[in-house]
Amino acid sequence: MTDVSLTLALEHRRTCREFDGRALPLPVVHRLLWAAQGITGAMGERTAPSAHALHPLRLVLVVGAVEGLESGVYVADPQTGRLTMTVHRDVRGELQAAALDDQPWIGLAPFMLTLCADFVAPARDFADQPPYGQRGERYVYIEAGAAAQNVQLQAVSEGLGCVLVAGFKDEATANLLDLNTPLAPVLHLCLGWPQIPDGTVDLFSG
Numbered sequence: 001m002t003d004v005s006l007t008l009a010l011e012h013r014r015t016c017r018e019f020d021g022r023a024l025p026l027p028v029v030h031r032l033l034w035a036a037q038g039i040t041g042a043m044g045e046r047t048a049p050s051a052h053a054l055h056p057l058r059l060v061l062v063v064g065a066v067e068g069l070e071s072g073v074y075v076a077d078p079q080t081g082r083l084t085m086t087v088h089r090d091v092r093g094e095l096q097a098a099a100l101d102d103q104p105w106i107g108l109a110p111f112m113l114t115l116c117a118d119f120v121a122p123a124r125d126f127a128d129q130p131p132y133g134q135r136g137e138r139y140v141y142i143e144a145g146a147a148a149q150n151v152q153l154q155a156v157s158e159g160l161g162c163v164l165v166a167g168f169k170d171e172a173t174a175n176l177l178d179l180n181t182p183l184a185p186v187l188h189l190c191l192g193w194p195q196i197p198d199g200t201v202d203l204f205s206g
């Protein structure tokens with residue numbers, strides 16, 4: 001891991017859509033998950049804030065090439081760090097087909113973290129606040145944005161490239177990830193070692 005300051009990580013965060021295909025080590029994946037929703041306090045506080053501490057986000061991993069993990073879909077438990085395999089096949093190609101527009105980086109990223117959310121619990125919890133029926137949903141998107149930025153900054157510090165993808169067909173994506181109501185996908189973070197064009201220097205490698 002490269003030790004970079006937060007300021008440097010912010011400065012170097014850029015969308016990357018080309019990956020060189022090398023597998024990610026498992027500890028790198030665990031650090032990305034921790035950045036998204038790691039437990040940092042005795043009361044279950046996490047790395048990202050949550051309205052009323054409801055923590056509606058769920059971490060779904062789409063594994064193509066991660067050392068020590070079979071290709072497939074996993075759900076992460078932020079409390080224990082345990083990964084549970086829910087789909088026993090590589091679904092990246094199908095997820096790419098479920099994207100809006102042509103987005104080959106979905107099929108090529110060795111690892112994808114999909115932030116999913118329980119939209120029902122926040123909708124119920126904030127039902128008495130205007131705009132009625134919408135505030136809970138709004139909070140879910142804000143929380144997903146905060147968690148996604150955490151992951152993107154962690155990715156920079158790991159020397160990884162990342163693209164946030166929110167342009168996909170919701171229902172097809174949910175089906176491929178084996179999500180059940182009330183969970184729905186919010187965004188993918190496609191991650192991998194960046195393909196460095198010839199003649200350029202990678203600040204964070206080595």
Ligand SMILES: Cc1cc2nc3c(=O)[nH]c(=O)nc-3n(C[C@H](O)[C@H](O)[C@H](O)COP(=O)(O)O)c2cc1C
Pocket residue numbers: 013014015016017103163164165166167168
């Ligand atoms: C809400 C949101 C949705 C996005 N959806 C996609 C997407 O579906 N596909 C994609 O390739 N990039 C997507 N992006 C990445 C943007 O295209 C990218 O952030 C933008 O071009 C700015 O470039 P930068 O991230 O390098 O600053 C999305 C970004 C955000 C914030």
